[in-house]
Amino acid sequence: MDARLRRVNKEIADCKNDQSSNIDIDLVDNSPFHLVGSFDGPEGTPYEGGHFQVDIVIPESYPFQPVKMKFITKIYHPNVSSASGAICLDILKDAWSPVLTLKSTLISLQSLLCSPEPRDPQDAEVAKHYMTSKSSFEETARYWTEIYAGGPGKTGKARASAPKDEVAIAGLDPAHVQQFQSLGFEKGKVIDVLRRLNYRGANVANINDDRVVEELLKP
Amino acid sequence: MSSADEYSDDEIDYYDEDDEGMLVDDDESASEMELDNFSEGASKKKIYEVDYESLSQAEVEKQMKSDVDSITSIFGVAEDVAPLLLRHFDWNKEKLIEKYMDNAATVSVAAGIAPPEKAPRRPAASGGRLHSSSQSSKESLIGPRRSSRRTASAATKSSKSKVLERVTPQVHNESFVCPICFDDTQTEFLSLVCDHKFCKSCWAAYIESKVKTEAESWIACMAEDCDVVAPDNFVKQVLTGDQRTWERFHELLVRHYVSHRPDLKYCPYPSCTYTVSCSITRASLATQVPIVTCGNSTTHKFCFGCNIDSDHRPVICAVAKMWLQKCHDDSETANWIKSNTKECSKCQSTIEKNGGCNHMTCKKCKYEFCWVCMGPWSEHGTSWYNCNRYDEKASKDARDAQSRSRASLERYLHYYNRWANHEQSKKLSVELYAKTEKKMEEMQMTSELSWIEVQFMKKAVDEVIKCRTTLMWTYGMAYYLESGNEKELYEDNQRDLERAVEDLSELIESPLDPEVIKTLRQKVTDRTVYVTKRNEIVLEDTARGFLEGRWAWNVPVAGLD
Numbered sequence: 001m002d003a004r005l006r007r008v009n010k011e012i013a014d015c016k017n018d019q020s021s022n023i024d025i026d027l028v029d030n031s032p033f034h035l036v037g038s039f040d041g042p043e044g045t046p047y048e049g050g051h052f053q054v055d056i057v058i059p060e061s062y063p064f065q066p067v068k069m070k071f072i073t074k075i076y077h078p079n080v081s082s083a084s085g086a087i088c089l090d091i092l093k094d095a096w097s098p099v100l101t102l103k104s105t106l107i108s109l110q111s112l113l114c115s116p117e118p119r120d121p122q123d124a125e126v127a128k129h130y131m132t133s134k135s136s137f138e139e140t141a142r143y144w145t146e147i148y149a150g151g152p153g154k155t156g157k158a159r160a161s162a163p164k165d166e167v168a169i170a171g172l173d174p175a176h177v178q179q180f181q182s183l184g185f186e187k188g189k190v191i192d193v194l195r196r197l198n199y200r201g202a203n204v205a206n207i208n209d210d211r212v213v214e215e216l217l218k219p
Numbered sequence: 220m221s222s223a224d225e226y227s228d229d230e231i232d233y234y235d236e237d238d239e240g241m242l243v244d245d246d247e248s249a250s251e252m253e254l255d256n257f258s259e260g261a262s263k264k265k266i267y268e269v270d271y272e273s274l275s276q277a278e279v280e281k282q283m284k285s286d287v288d289s290i291t292s293i294f295g296v297a298e299d300v301a302p303l304l305l306r307h308f309d310w311n312k313e314k315l316i317e318k319y320m321d322n323a324a325t326v327s328v329a330a331g332i333a334p335p336e337k338a339p340r341r342p343a344a345s346g347g348r349l350h351s352s353s354q355s356s357k358e359s360l361i362g363p364r365r366s367s368r369r370t371a372s373a374a375t376k377s378s379k380s381k382v383l384e385r386v387t388p389q390v391h392n393e394s395f396v397c398p399i400c401f402d403d404t405q406t407e408f409l410s411l412v413c414d415h416k417f418c419k420s421c422w423a424a425y426i427e428s429k430v431k432t433e434a435e436s437w438i439a440c441m442a443e444d445c446d447v448v449a450p451d452n453f454v455k456q457v458l459t460g461d462q463r464t465w466e467r468f469h470e471l472l473v474r475h476y477v478s479h480r481p482d483l484k485y486c487p488y489p490s491c492t493y494t495v496s497c498s499i500t501r502a503s504l505a506t507q508v509p510i511v512t513c514g515n516s517t518t519h520k521f522c523f524g525c526n527i528d529s530d531h532r533p534v535i536c537a538v539a540k541m542w543l544q545k546c547h548d549d550s551e552t553a554n555w556i557k558s559n560t561k562e563c564s565k566c567q568s569t570i571e572k573n574g575g576c577n578h579m580t581c582k583k584c585k586y587e588f589c590w591v592c593m594g595p596w597s598e599h600g601t602s603w604y605n606c607n608r609y610d611e612k613a614s615k616d617a618r619d620a621q622s623r624s625r626a627s628l629e630r631y632l633h634y635y636n637r638w639a640n641h642e643q644s645k646k647l648s649v650e651l652y653a654k655t656e657k658k659m660e661e662m663q664m665t666s667e668l669s670w671i672e673v674q675f676m677k678k679a680v681d682e683v684i685k686c687r688t689t690l691m692w693t694y695g696m697a698y699y700l701e702s703g704n705e706k707e708l709y710e711d712n713q714r715d716l717e718r719a720v721e722d723l724s725e726l727i728e729s730p731l732d733p734e735v736i737k738t739l740r741q742k743v744t745d746r747t748v749y750v751t752k753r754n755e756i757v758l759e760d761t762a763r764g765f766l767e768g769r770w771a772w773n774v775p776v777a778g779l780d
Contacts, residue, residue, distance in 0.1 A: 003400045003424070010401050063399055064428035097443040098399045098417075098425055 004062050008032045011102045023106045025056070033058040036072065037106045041149065042114045046141035047075070050149030054109060055085070056102065066096035067105060076137075076144040076171060078118040078127035083198050087112075088122035125200050129171065140171045170195045185216050265755070267532055267762035269507055271497035271523065273514030276473055279483070279494045283476050286312060294319060299450035302472075304330050306437070309479040331439060331448030334413040397421055399441065409457065411449055415442035422457045427464045436471035486513040487521050487528055497523045505778045506765040508532045530688050533761030534696040537777045542695035546635060558628050564593050634698040641691040644724075648684045651728075655680050658731060665733040668740070675740055679727050679747045686720045686754045693757065701771035705764070712760055716753040723750050 009032060015025045028034045035056040041047025053072040059065050069092060071085035079088045091100060091108055121127030130137040167174050170191050176199060180190045193215045194200075199207050264270070274282075283302075290301040293316065307330035308315040319326045327333040396403050397418035405418035417425075421441070426449070429435045438449040449457075451472070458465040470492065477483045477494050486493045493513035509523035510530050521528055525536035527543065534542070560571045566584035579590050587596035659673040693713045700706045723746040726739070764770050 003402065003420070006402065007400055061424075061428045061432060064425045065432065095444075097445075098421065098441045099443050 004058070004060075005032060007063060008058055008102075014101070015103050018103070021103060021107065023103055023110075025102060025106075035102070037069075037102065039106055039110050041145060042110055045114055046138040047077075047113045047145050047149070050075075050145035052113075052149055054106065063098040063100075066092050066100075067102065068092075069105065069109070074144060074148040075113075076126060076141040077113065078116045078121045078123060078130050079112060081122050082126055082171070082200070083123075086122055088117075088120060126171070143170070166191055171200055173200070180212060180216065183213065183216075189216060265759065266766070267508065267758040269497060269499055269509040269511070269523070271495055271509070271511040273512070274483075274494045274496055275514065276470070276492040276494070279473050279477060283473070286310065290315065294323075299452050300332050303332050303448055303450060306472075306475060307331070310476055311479070328446070331437075331446050332412070332450075334445065334447050399425075409453070411440050411447045411453065413440050413442065413445050413447040415440050415445055415447075417441055419457060423461065426454055426457055426468070427461065430464050430468045430471065434471060436468060436475055484511075484521075484523050486515065486519050487526070488513070488515075488519045491515050491519055493519070495523060499523060502778075504536050506535070507762070508535055531692050531695075532689060533758050534692045535765060538696055538699055538772075539692065541774070541776070542638075542692075542698060545631075545698075546638070555628065561590070561593065564588060631698065634694045638691050638694040641687045641694070645684055645687045645691070648680070651680055651684075652677075655727065658727075661731055662736060665731070666736045668736065672740075675744050675747070676727065679723060679743050682747050682750050682754075683720055683724050683727065686716060686750055689754055689757060690717055690720065693761075696761070699772050699774055699776070701773045703771065705769055705771065709761070709764075709770075712753075712757045716750070716757050719746065719750045719753045722746060 012025050012027075012032065012035070015021075015023060022040055024038045026036050026038075028036055035058070037054040037056050039052060039054075041050035041052060050073070052075060055070050055072050057068040059068060070087055071080055074082065074085070076082060080086070087109065089108065089112055091097075091105060116130060118127040118130045126137070129140065166188075167177050172191060172194050176194060177187065177190050180194070181187055193212060197207055197212060197215060199212065286305060287298070287301045290296070290305060290312065291298055294301070294304075296304070304315055304319065304326070305312070307326075308318070315326075324333075324336070328335045395408055395416060397405055397408065397416075399417055399421040402418065402420075405420065407419040408416045409419055409422055410416045425441055426438055429438055438454060439445065440447045440449070454468055455465060458468070473492075473494075474485060477485050482496055482498050484495050484497070486495065491513060493515045495511045495513055497509055497511055499507060499509045504524045507524075508531065510520060510532055511523050513519040513521075520530050522531060522536060525540060527536070527539055531539040556569065560569050562569055563581040563584065563586055565586040565588075566581060568581060568583045570579065570581065572579070572590055578587065578596055580587050588594060589596055655676050659670075659676050662668055662673045662676075663670060690713070693709075693716075697706070697710060697713065700709060723743070726743055726746060732739075761770075
């Protein structure tokens with residue numbers, strides 16, 4: 001049997017047998033080389049209560065080259081692209097070692113959620129948010145966990161307090177929201193559209209204002 | 220550039236190899252063999268040429284080996300350890316010696332020749348027996364004497380039956396399942412000094428993947444967070460039976476060495492394994508163009524100072540790069556648009572007026588305006604088709620700006636067209652060679668000239684192509700030359716060469732008349748000699764101009780004042 005297939009099959013089986021780690025790996029289209037891994041957001045973090053899915057592609061030369069992983073679930077984290085889910089983690093690149101497994105890599109991802117590394121960001125805008133105001137960042141991260149990863153959200157303890165600034169929670173720049181609000185659109189709608197278009201940070205340059213207005217005009 | 224005495228050993232080597240006879244261009248060999256800049260060699264060598272030497276991969280390996288040997292003897296380390304140390308320090312011997320003498324243990328860990336010390340276990344195991352303090356046991360573990368290290372490792376691993384051996388990797392045969400492939404039928408296991416065992420086939424697949432897909436010669440242990448590096452012999456042992464990967468690995472090692480030596484450069488031609496050694500300094504690139512040819516083929520001509528894969532003499536690297544950049548940039552497209560089009564003052568669509576009157580109607584927004592003053596057509600009233608607002612200040616300014624932009628465009632196009640023309644002719648050289656070949660055969664049939672006697676044609680073609688390359692670049696340079704007497708003299712030389720080349724070119728391509736072959740031969744030979752001379756004059760005068768600082772530029776040039 002092909003060494004890669006044997007290894008991947010064993011890894012999937014190991015994961016199934018191991019109940020304690022709470023890490024799941026499922027096949028996509030019956031191929032053991034395209035998988036979906038999932039785990040729960042770690043406790044004591046803004047991701048708590050969320051369930052995160054990761055797209056896994058096993059390359060031809062696995063395990064000698066690293067697996068390709070990216071988040072399917074949208075997540076607000078300095079080392080994960082908020083648009084594409086791309087992950088910035090050393091073991092997925094040059095620090096990969098053939099002894100690492102799918103399970104250990106997913107556990108590393110889980111621990112990345114506990115300890116963001118804003119100094120080496122994938123999403124500079126999120127990292128900036130993290131560095132300038134950690135509490136506001138956590139607010140947004142919790143909000144994202146709630147709407148994208150099925151987190152507890154408003155029922156959670158942190159959100160029980162007074163209503164927070166919705167603009168910051170959506171991870172948007174107040175100036176941008178103001179800009180479209182001044183055109184006569186409702187604040188809630190502006191936030192909704194800008195968030196949907198991912199109108200944040202460096203991406204702003206790629207999104208035409210006309211496009212935003214077009215979206216805003218849609219009923 | 221490093222100091223002269225640093226490479227003195229190597230230079231002695233170069234002289235030796237010269238005597239053994241190298242492949243160098245026939246007529247240039249005399250000057251190129253002469254490596255001494257200050258002796259009479261300088262007078263023999265043409266002013267636009269630089270000293271260099273071509274080395275085969277084997278010769279580079281010899282240089283590498285001598286570096287390795289010197290480190291081996293200085294540190295008294297194993298033959299396998301020295302290359303790793305040197306590679307870790309990017310072949311900077313001085314830095315390696317300094318750091319290694321300072322703290323051998325740290326350097327050894329960083330260079331991947333020893334696993335980092337596990338504080339609680341190791342000193343206790345070896346310290347008591349060999350040395351009184353843990354500090355000295357640390358020293359003895361990694362060097363400087365190989366024998367002492369071996370004893371030390373033996374002591375540390377005393378609980379195990381096998382003695383750790385660095386040069387030949389440890390082979391484990393007991394029952395064990397490789398943690399990578401989980402294949403329980405594997406019987407041969409290998410590990411580096413860190414003692415992380417994996418089966419041989421996983422090692423082979425790993426090294427192949429590193430070498431082939433990553434072009435990486437720094438093969439770290441497969442275990443997580445282990446930075447121990449596989450020495451060459453280990454790689455060789457694993458790759459027995461995969462000669463191609465081993466050869467590629469070897470080539471990567473040589474490339475790594477060459478890329479870290481300022482006096483060496485790899486021949487950029489595809490699948491060529493030659494290296495050129497040239498001791499030109501970065502500062503002298505402002506006055507010299509180090510065009511070199513590798514020993515593999517005379518067509519493997521490249522510049523030692525930059526990445527342009529053409530003989531860009533007489534232009535220095537910085538200016539040549541600037542010119543290429545300008546030609547590749549589409550800034551000139553923008554320039555064209557600027558001078559040939561206007562924008563609709565209502566919807567900002569770009570409009571090119573390609574005929575007709577001044578009454579424009581924008582296709583997109585149907586705005587009607589006057590092309591001359593850009594004002595709305597309705598204001599023109601009855602003065603139809605004749606804009607009387609032409610002399611107003613605003614439109615005058617617009618007109619001036621437009622003509623300035625047009626002038627700079629025309630100036631650029633003047634140089635670019637000539638550059639492109641010669642480049643195009645050069646590209647057609649393959650055809651020209653084929654045509655000339657035919658002609659030469661024809662000549663041998665229709666006249667009593669022998670094969671050797673018709674070679675003048677091929678020589679003429681060679682010369683024409685060479686001169687076209689020179690001419691091409693002279694236009695790139697002229698574009699940036701500040702106008703003045705010097706530039707005029709430069710352009711005189713350029714014109715003379717160009718005329719001579721065009722004459723000769725026409726002569727070679729003219730139809731053959733059997734009657735006058737003898738005179739044709741005389742003419743072509745004469746003109747070839749003349750063209751060669753003219754080319755030399757251009758190259759020499761430009762090179763001398765650089766040395767004398769005669770050229771003034773109309774733009775700031777990187778690396779010049």
